[in-house]
Amino acid sequence: MKLSEVISIVDGALITANADLDMDISSACGADLMSDVLTHARSGAVLLTGLTNPQVVRTAEMAEIVAIVFVRGKRPPLETILLAEEKGIPLVTTKSTMFKACGCLFQAGMNSCDV
Amino acid sequence: MKRVEITRVQELIYELKIEQVMTKRIVTVTPDTSMAELREQLRINRISGTPVVENGRMVGIISLEDLIKSLSEGDMESPVSDRMTRDVYTISTHESAIAAVKIFSKTGVGRLPVVNEDGNLVGIITRGDITHGLLKAIEKDYHAEEISRYRASHIFEDIISDHTSLLLRYDVRPRDFDRGGEASSKIKRALTRLGGNPQITRRVAIAVYEAEINIIIHTDRGGEIMAEINPERVRIVALDDGPGIADIAQAMQPGFSTASEWAREMGFGAGVGLNNIQKCADKMDLQSTLGGGTRLQIIIYLQPDGK
Known part of the structure; x- marks a missing residue:
């Protein structure tokens, strides 16, 4: 699934510059616990995720997560946005809850990060 | 506050000088050239406009647009001087490409005559020249990156000893969540540059990151992360003189954690970090005494087939 489709399915807005909207996204995971992301993603x-601190981007970098969606209308602080732009990881924000955003993606055929 | 990162293209457009990207072979016409002759000049040289020069001095500029107007009015015999633009924007050789881009977007002109310090016409620049110059510069950058990546991946063949290894050391500061992950990020980058297998590099990055976060969360004085890389394996040592672990077996139990509320709010401290490290590592050794600090050593083999 393309990044542009993910954004439209979760009814989100892109908040970083220079994102590749055609980027391919192979699966999705929802978590607020970064160690779980590191273990399973x-x-x-x-x-x-509902977390917005820069460690979310670091975690993404290490786990090779290619994009991040912040749920419940959260907007990350500037440090998070700057780090994400530096690492080339697009950030998206959506008003949907975690449950709804994940549900919509799953319904649209997105793969889960199950091991 | 961190500096806003700008892209390489943005950087290049400031770095590139007009003289590096301009077209030096200039076709010019004189004021008494007829519009019919101009049409031939534009056609033969495949250009869309040209400066008008009289006795070595530039007196105006004439473009395809002016020619089209002439054509539609059926007036091809009048001289270029009747139809040229006399107030010409120029740009000097030593200005950066961004200056030309600004003039293009402010004025809507399609080309700019380039003059040197003495005011002599030495070239012409169009938007196309800038795009072309940028592409060439990016290609050069790309080759440079390729070469440095190639050199890095051959470092172990170029330097000969009985046992060559690369030693990277990083200081980790306590409670400094903002810089957390910098060591792992740099180690990941180093392994990628050395041509490491992506899956194995990812395991190293995740293990180091968890170790780095542990030092940030649990210690009062911080610690150090060391990565020793040789062609066969990477050995990571995370060292601190922090509070130490009372019971290692207990600490290794998934879900057991002594982390503060503060660490949990950041998405860590759920008691799975050490297990995660163990999962990523081929070998793991954890030594700690209460009050005496902690030493975690992990080994990850760099060849996909294990040893």
């Missing part, structure tokens, strides 16, 4: 996945 697949390379090439999108992360849905």
Whole structure:
């Protein structure tokens, strides 16, 4: 699934510059616990989370998460946005809850990060 | 506050000088050239406009647009001087490409004559020249990156000893969540540059990151992360003189954590970090005494087939 489709399915807005909207996203995981992301996420996945600190981007970098969606209308602080732009990881924000955003993606056929 | 990162293209457009991207072979016409002759000049040289020069001095500029007007009015015999633009924007050789881009977007002109310090016409620049110049510069950058990546991946073949290894050391500061992950990020980058297998590099990055976060969360004085890389394996040592672990077996139990509320709010401290490190590592050794600090050593083999 393309990044542009993910954004439209979760009814989100892109908040970083220079994102590749055609970027391919292979699976998704929803978590607020970064260690869980590090343990379970697949390379090439999108992360849905309610956390907005810069460590979310670091976690994405290490786990090769390619995009991050912030749920419940959260907007990350500037440090998070700057780090994400530096690492080339697009950030998206959506008003949907975690449950709804994940549900919509799953319904649209997005793969889960199950091991 | 961190500096806003700008892209390489943005950087280049400031770095590139007009003289590096301009067209030096200039076709010019004189004021008494007829519009019919101008049409031939534009056609033969495949250009869309040209400066008008009289006795070595530039007196105006004439473009395809002016020619089209002439054509539609059926007036091809009048001289270029009747139809040229006399107030010409110029740009000097030593200005950066961004200056030309600004003039293009402010004035809507399609080309700018380039003059040197003495005011002599030495070239012409169009938007196309700038795009072309940028592409060439990016290509050069790309080759440079390729070469440095190639050199890095051959470092172990170029330097000969009985046992060559690369030693990277990083200081980790306590409670400094903002810089957390910098060491792992740099180690990941180093392994990628050395041509490491992506899956194995990812395991190293995740293990180091968890170790780095542990030092940030649990210690009062910080610690150090060391990565020793050789062609066969990477050995990571995370060292601190922090509070130490009372019971290692207990600490290794998934879900057991002594982390503060503060660390949990950041998405860590759920008691799975050490297990995660163990999962990523081929070998793990954890030594700690209460009050005496902690030493975590992990080994990850760099060849996909294990040893």
